[in-house]
Amino acid sequence: MRKEFAPFSNWIGEWTGKGVSVITRMVLRPRLAEEVLEFEIMSQHADTGALVHGVVALMTVDPDGQLRMSVCSTIHGCIVMQLTPEDPGAAAIAGTSVTGNHVVVSLIEDNSGLLLTSYWKKDEPNAEPIGHTNIKLKRVARA
Numbered sequence: 001m002r003k004e005f006a007p008f009s010n011w012i013g014e015w016t017g018k019g020v021s022v023i024t025r026m027v028l029r030p031r032l033a034e035e036v037l038e039f040e041i042m043s044q045h046a047d048t049g050a051l052v053h054g055v056v057a058l059m060t061v062d063p064d065g066q067l068r069m070s071v072c073s074t075i076h077g078c079i080v081m082q083l084t085p086e087d088p089g090a091a092a093i094a095g096t097s098v099t100g101n102h103v104v105v106s107l108i109e110d111n112s113g114l115l116l117t118s119y120w121k122k123d124e125p126n127a128e129p130i131g132h133t134n135i136k137l138k139r140v141a142r143a
Contacts, residue, residue: 001030001034002034002035002061004061004067005030005034005037005059007091008028008037008059008091010109011028011107011109011114012028012029012030012037012142012143013027013028013029013139013140013141013142013143014026014027014139014140014141015027015028015113015114015137015138015139015140016137016138016140017113017116017135017136017137017138018046018135019043019046019133019134019135021045021046021047022043022044022045022046022052022135023043023044023046024041024042024043024044024116024135024137025041025042025044025140026039026040026041026114026116026137027039027040028040028143029143030143031058035060036058036059036060037058037059037060038056038057038058038059039055039056039057039058039059039069040055040056040057041053041054041055041056041057041116042054042055043133043135051074053073053074053075053133054073054074055071055072055073055074056071056072057069057070057071057072057081058070066082066083067082067083068080068081068082068083069081069082069083069093071093071095073097073103075120075131076097076098076099076101076103076120077097077098077099078097078098079095079096079097079098079103080095081093081094081095081103081105082094082095084104090106090107090108090109091106091107092104092105092106092107093105093106096123097120100122100123101120101121101122101123101130102120102121102122102123102127103118103119103120104118104119104120105117105118106118112136112138113136113137113138113139114136114137115134115135115136115137116133116134116135116136116137117132117133117134117135118132118133119131119132119133120132
């Protein structure tokens, strides 16, 4: 596995959490001879099972040596997101969607799991968030 992925290696596996009206499942796995980390995140309505938001993201190292993610989202479309400086034990990415929204997503490690947070707003100065996510994820299985 690439040395750049070391901060995320303990997260490889399956995670799940329940919000007010959604159940979220995240699977993190290495792909393509461990040159890529794949994040698959699906949020479904807790009562009906209908898809609320789906994301597939691939993290790799660009030719410039920077970690980047190619993200495909059912809400935001496709986005190339950069890792942003964050505290140890956390991963944060940010980028602008094809729909013109600035999207910020964080995974924050704590003693009992991962906290998945996000918000999005128009990519304009002083814009207020349009939507957000806060889900506590617990490990279901290791890879």
